[in-house]
Amino acid sequence: MSSFSVTFRSPDDEVCVLDLKGELDAHTASELEAAFQKCLDDQRPRIVVHGGDLQYISSAGLGVFMAYIEEVRDQGGDIKIAALQPRVYNVFDLLGFPVLFDITSTEDEAVHRFDADGA
Amino acid sequence: MPAPTPTVTIPSATRYLARVRRFVDKQATAAGLSERAVDEVRLAVDEACANAIEHAYGGRENGTVEVTTEQAPGLFTVIIRHTGVPFDPGAYHPPDINRAIHERRKGGFGVALMHRLVDTVEYRHHGTTSEVCLVKRLNGNDGESASA
Numbered sequence: 001m002s003s004f005s006v007t008f009r010s011p012d013d014e015v016c017v018l019d020l021k022g023e024l025d026a027h028t029a030s031e032l033e034a035a036f037q038k039c040l041d042d043q044r045p046r047i048v049v050h051g052g053d054l055q056y057i058s059s060a061g062l063g064v065f066m067a068y069i070e071e072v073r074d075q076g077g078d079i080k081i082a083a084l085q086p087r088v089y090n091v092f093d094l095l096g097f098p099v100l101f102d103i104t105s106t107e108d109e110a111v112h113r114f115d116a117d118g119a
Numbered sequence: 120m121p122a123p124t125p126t127v128t129i130p131s132a133t134r135y136l137a138r139v140r141r142f143v144d145k146q147a148t149a150a151g152l153s154e155r156a157v158d159e160v161r162l163a164v165d166e167a168c169a170n171a172i173e174h175a176y177g178g179r180e181n182g183t184v185e186v187t188t189e190q191a192p193g194l195f196t197v198i199i200r201h202t203g204v205p206f207d208p209g210a211y212h213p214p215d216i217n218r219a220i221h222e223r224r225k226g227g228f229g230v231a232l233m234h235r236l237v238d239t240v241e242y243r244h245h246g247t248t249s250e251v252c253l254v255k256r257l258n259g260n261d262g263e264s265a266s267a
Contacts, residue, residue: 003137023140026169027133029225056140058165059232063225070220087158094235095228096216 004028006035009050015111016044021053024061032061036068036079045077048110052083057091065101078102078117080110124187131172131182131203139168139186143197146188150195152257160197160255163236166229167199167251175203175249197253205249208242 004022011017016039024032039047049065065079072079080102084092092103104110127142129135143164147157168184176182182203189196214227233240239254 023137025133025136025140025165026173027136033225058162058169059228060169060226062228066216066220067223067225070223087155090155090158091162091232094232100216100220 004031006031008035008038011107011111015046015048015114016042017048017050017107017111019050019053023056024054025056025058026060029060029064032064033067036064036072040068040071040075043075045072045075046114047072047077047079048107048114049079049081050083050107051081051085051088054084054088057088059095062092062095062097065097069101078114080104080113082107082110124189126185126187128183128185129168130180131176131184131201132180133169133172135184136165136168136172139184140165142186143188147195147255150188150190150257152195152255156195156255156257159236160195160253163233163240163253163255164197164199166233166236167253170206170229171199171201171203171249171251175201175206177204179203193257195255195257197255199251199253200248202247203249205244206242206251 004024007019009017009019018035036047039045069079082104083106084103092098097103102113104113125146127139129138140161143161144157147160152160164186168186171184182201185200187198211230213231219227233253237253238256241252243250243252
């Protein structure tokens with residue numbers, strides 16, 4: 001059984017940090033989907049996905065980012081992806097995510113980019 | 120005597136994908152693939168199995184997906200077999216990621232990923248059984264322990 005969890009954190013009133021842990025695949029992708037949907041429902045579209053403990057991602061997981069990014073940006077926010085392990089970053093890179101998504105080395109960098117770009 | 124062909128068989132449900140990944144991880148590592156090559160084969164097999172479960176069986180959980188690994192000099196092969204609806208590679212068009220984002224689509228990238236992760240992707244049919252054959256070439260530092 002795939003082990004995956006999403007935990008919500010709010011370092012400030014503006015940004016919602018999602019800590020991903022475990023393996024994000026076709027079975028667990030719906031949990032990330034629910035987390036993004038909750039951010040939208042709560043009208044908190046400034047989202048940082050912290051991937052430091054994300055061990056694995058398949059196209060089903062990447063698909064959730066693709067399905068939500070436009071709606072999040074429409075609400076004036078963004079999904080910034082931080083602290084990915086190299087093996088997980090490689091998968092994002094294979095599909096060209098670094099061109100389309102803001103991917104940073106650290107959570108702090110991602111949070112500060114919201115201040116910098118006003119998104 | 121022919122080498123044994125390790126096999127794992129799972130029900131057609133996504134909750135069993137992790138079991139396939141562990142199996143491929145173990146076999147590919149034992150075959151001497153580099154860490155990166157193991158990651159790539161494991162992901163390609165995961166995509167093929169997820170496609171079989173979600174598309175070939177259409178979410179029906181009473182089917183099975185069989186995953187077999189084979190080794191030959193310089194090659195690591197994984198064959199994924201199912202008896203669901205065969206995939207027609209001729210009808211597949213790799214999706215454009217910008218368009219997918221615009222259309223808020225979350226699927227369709229598994230096949231494109233598979234082709235980037237392994238050297239050969241081949242589709243075969245034997246009666247009611249469909250096979251996806253994924254071949255990864257061992258190169259560079261890969262295969263050192265296999266030849267030891």
